[in-house]
Structure formats: structure tokens, C-alpha cells
Amino acid sequence: MKTSRDRIITTHTGSLPRTLELSKLLVMREQGKPVDTAAFDSEVARCLDGVIAAQLDAGLDSINNGEAPRVGFSTYVTERMTGFGGEGRRKPTLDIQRFPGYAEHMARQIGVSDDLAKVWNTPLAQRAVQYDPTLAGVKAELASFDAALANRPQPLETFMTAASPGVVTTTMLRAENNPDYPTDRDYVLAVAREMKQEYEAIVAAGHVLQLDAPDLAMERVIMFGDDDLGTFLERVELHIEAINLALENIPADKVRLHVCWGNWQGPHQDDVPVAELLPILYRAKVGALSIPLGNPRHEHETVSFKTHPLPDHMLLMPGVIDVTTNYLEHPEVVANRICASVAAIGDRERVVAGTDCGFGTFASYEFVAQDVAWAKLKALSEGAAIATRRLWG
DSSP states (O other): OOOOSSSOEEOOOSOOOOOHHHHHHHHHHHTTOOOOHHHHHHHHHHHHHHHHHHHHHHTOSEEOOTTTTOSBTTGGGGGTEEEEESOOOOOOOHHHHHOHHHHHHHHHHHOOOSSSOOSSSOOEEEEEEEEOTTOHHHHHHHHHHHHHHTTSOOOSEEEEEEEOHHHHHHHSOBOTTOSSOSSHHHHHHHHHHHHHHHHHHHHHTTOEEEEEOTHHHHGGGTTTTTSOHHHHHHHHHHHHHHHHHHTTTSOGGGEEEEOOSOSSOSOOTTOOOHHHHHHHHTTSOOSEEEEEOSSTTTGGGGGHHHHSOOOTTOEEEEEOSOSSOOOOOOHHHHHHHHHHHHHHHTOGGGBEEBOSSOSOSBTTBOOSOHHHHHHHHHHHHHHHHHHHHHHHO
16 A cells, blocks of 8 residues: 655545436346446446546545445445345444434435435345356456546556455345354355455455445444444454455555444444454454544544554554535644544554545435535545645644
8 A cells, every 4th residue: 555755645435426327227227127238337437437537636646436336335245246135124223223303304314215225125145155256247347447547647546445244244134044154153254255356356456455344333333232342342353354364365555444333424322432443453454444533423532543552564544524414624624633643643654544434335325415525535635735734844
């Protein structure tokens, strides 16, 4: 991964706003409706051209494809792996359970529609999962990214996201009668062995791999909302074990790990403190940790990196932009957050400024207006420039 000795460099967390037409096509395809392949590929290319141009215009250093061809940051894997079917039902968040007024408010905002991607009613793992041995899906995504990058100014670095074993298995739950996986542990490690093919393909293509692992924090308020903290942390340990298994052939400095508490605008009062997680997260064989520190619930936790020092080989990618609200951060606020992270870890060269999470984690579920999202990325770059002047003079 790229670092800098003379300035704060910038990135973001993966998903970016899609065109309305592409979102519709992605949802239709997920629902099994007929979608013209040529029309789909054309719309992906159009969307990619826009998101790459927008990232470069915003002044970002490390950019990606915005996850444009994916219906969801985790659910896309059902298009690349067999073994899934039927329909499961994930537990509601503790936010929904503890704040019924909030639950009603969100239901009114989202509404009922057939044009929404699957988030809670996802397929189940009904039998052994297997990644497509031809790697057709990831190869097509890599090719479209390369095509969109051609004939334009090149960024400092490129990355591509992939769902972690943990988030795959907490999103597409194991069917209780799955004959191949009698336990969740069996399922998690099996997914790790299959997904490693995608991870290795991304790195082999010359991109940094970002593993999306919100499960390492978020599932405290979903799957493990009724359990004690110790039970949840045991599951976090299993998911880190699975990550390390899947990354056994990839150098740590080619991988960044994104952890978050869930990308929704809600109370988040039951979120697990980051201090409880860091000792376990540091076991991951990765070169950078991306974590949201740009929101009202978790900004104060930046100081946790003083009491739990970042390993010497790791970079910190603090989220300094909130992606769940249309409030536009002032660049000075962004700079303050960056400088707080530098103060916490004590090394200005190991901080890469980023966003809390993605702007389009699922097609059709975007809470920030597209033009505001681009303005937020511009504010990120402007804030990094201010922080650079403060830190280097």
C-alpha cells in the first residue's frame, strides 16, 4: 500500500453512488428478471466512467470502481458461488428493537417497493458452497475497471473490495439443515477457502485488496444482540481466523481491512466499543485497518489507539467523513479528525484519511444524495491538505 512521507494521502471505503438505471438493472438481475447483457455492460461502463472521474476530480489518491457492478457489498457473492438458495431472515438490529419510533420512521422513509436490493431477506447456505472455478465474475469486474482506468490520469493507487468470510456468513446464514456444514465454524472456514480465490485474483491484477468486514463490529447488534459480549468476541476471533486462512498467500501490505458498526443512520447506542475489538483485530494479517471515526457515536474513540497501540506494520485509515448524513463536513473539521488520529498513533506517515463506510453499500439504498457524496469526497481531500500543512508545516 502507498504511504507518503510528506503529506496525508486519501482514499474512501468502497461503494459509491450508482446511476439510477444501473441500480434498477442490478436489482432486476438479483430478482431473476431478464436483463439484457449488452445493456447491463454498457450501463456499468457508463457508471464506472463517472465514478472514476468523480474520484479523480475530488483529489483522491487511492481509488476503486465504486463497486458499480455489484448489487450489494456482500450479497454479490451469491452470483459467484453456488450452494445458496431459499430465503433466510436476519435478526433486526437493536436500534430497531429499542427505538420503535425510529423503526417506524425508517419504514416510512424506505417504504415498500419491489425495486430494493435484498438486505435482510437474503439466501441461505443450503449445501456446500463453491466459488466459480472459472472466476468469471471477478475477471469481468477487473476487466471493466481496467477499461475505465485507461486513457485518463492515473491515481496513486487502486484498490478493490471483496466481502470477508465473516460478512458472507452472517448475511447469507447457514440453513439449519445444511448437510455439509453442521456448525457455523464449518461454514465460515469453508467460505474462507472459497473466497480466497477472489482475493488472490484481485491482488494478482495489481490492486490492493480491501476486505469488507463490518461483521467484526456490526453483528454485536444483529446476530449477537441477545448474547453477552464474550460470546460475540469469540465469533470475532473465528472470523479473524478465517480471514487469515483466506489470506495465506497474500502479503499483508497488499490488504486493508474495513471494520464498521453498520452503515445506517440510527442511534447506534449498543455498538461495541472499539477498545474491546482492537486486540483481536490486530491479529489479522493485514497492512491497514479502516474504521469509522467520523460520526457522532464513535469519533471519541480515536483515543483508543493510544491505549491499544497500532501494530508497527499497520496503517490506520480513519473514517473522517460520515456517509449516512447529507451534512457536508467542513474541511477544517476533517483536518481536526485526521490530526486526532495522528496524535493517537503518534505517526503522521501511517495515517491515510478515508470515509466511515460506503455511499452505496446496496443498490437502491443510498442515504446521501449523489452530488453531496462527491462534495464530501472533495472535503476529504481539502481537509487532508489542511492537516498536511499542520503536521508538516
